[in-house]
Amino acid sequence: MLTKRIIPCLDVNKGRVVKGTKFINLIDEGDPIEMASFYEKEEADELVFLDITASWEKRNIIIELVEKTAEKVFIPFTVGGGIRNLEDIYYVLRAGADKVSINTAAVLNPSLIREASLKFGCSTIVVAIDAVKIDSDWEVVINGGRTRTDLKAIDWAKKVEELGAGEILLTSMDKDGTKEGYDIELTKMVSENVNIPIIASGGAGELEHLYEVLVKGKADAALAASIFHKKEYSIPKVKEFLGQRGVEIRLAKEKIKSEKNNR
């Protein structure tokens, strides 16, 4: 059975991992390649690099970073942040990323999803959806949450699936950085209405939150940043907790150990 994925997210600014709350108050947290290697050893299932570097001139830093990561890290990784067109996607994939995540550009130009998916394969195209709750529904926001769109999250999710997205990275902007838990309602609604995998993001603070979003929220993967970077919980600890609660999870080391004991 397919396992649920645990994905550390590395926000990268000018080649360094940073963390801010709701995209502000950036604090330096370390070297991205070292952190990526560390997470691979800890058995993270995938990694996401979110490039938040503001100026385009400095964007070649992320390409270099992707190249170096691809030489040292042997689990899949996604790169997102500021990807605007087919050319950007081409360079990031060619540098060694397995997937790219498109957000604002996909909303402004939905045909980019179709073109990218046809050109590079649907499994390389992740559409990131940032949603905020307004009254009793969720609306898509872009430009790092600064611009409203009038699009309902559920409608946009269905649309991106139709256009050929391979996966959705769904972030609750209300919960992001709060550590109060993921938006379970939003995640469940989207997951039940599309037939592509959903990565839930925004709000992880405790082990229980990951369990809730994977089981009640029906997410296929849970993404988190600060709980891992600040070493509040290690990935093995998260996986052990989820495994004990009956969630299908990859626990390779455990498996090898127990096989040896059986011999």
Place this chain on the structure above:
Amino acid sequence: MIVIIDYGMGNLKSVQNAFAKVGYKTVITDEPNQIKKASALVLPGVGAFRDAIKSLKDKKIDEELIEATRRGKPFLGICLGMQLLQTFSEEGGFFEGLNIISGKVKKLPSSVKCPHLGWDKIKFSHNSNHNINPIFRDVPDESYFYFVHSYYCEVDNRKIIYSTTDYGLVFTSSIWKDNLFGVQFHPEKSSTLGLKILKNFGELSKC
């Protein structure tokens, strides 16, 4: 020298990086001559079946590959690379493959999320014999590997199925026939155990 076949698609660099990590130099090429001289061949794969087979034929690599497998050169097909070995694929219509393995490529049923994406378990079949597949040496049964695919292989000769994976439907996740190996998952993205498979394959190239 291990040759990674370049047919203008897919993330070939990842495969090259992974071989480098376990100590094997590889060449990425689409030159029929280099393919002829290779000690082992890797056909990686990300992308659409139709474009891939067209590219192999346009570059006249298809015949080199058929000839190499006939001569028993170690050959590893990864993901789409394994699917390309089959007789035909239903991806985007009906397209003939290399027909090195008799079988077809079918779409995953709509009852499951598609693509099949993430880490899943492989289960060794051992229905033909109990020999250990050399590229799976030191890989325990029921290990997890990273998959990304919407289509799967249905091979006619069940004896070549080395492992299956259960994703609602039980499909062939690896095949083995003499020196011909195919894996539906991505060893280059499957961390330690994936690297082990590539290392084992690399050792065959020295024989």
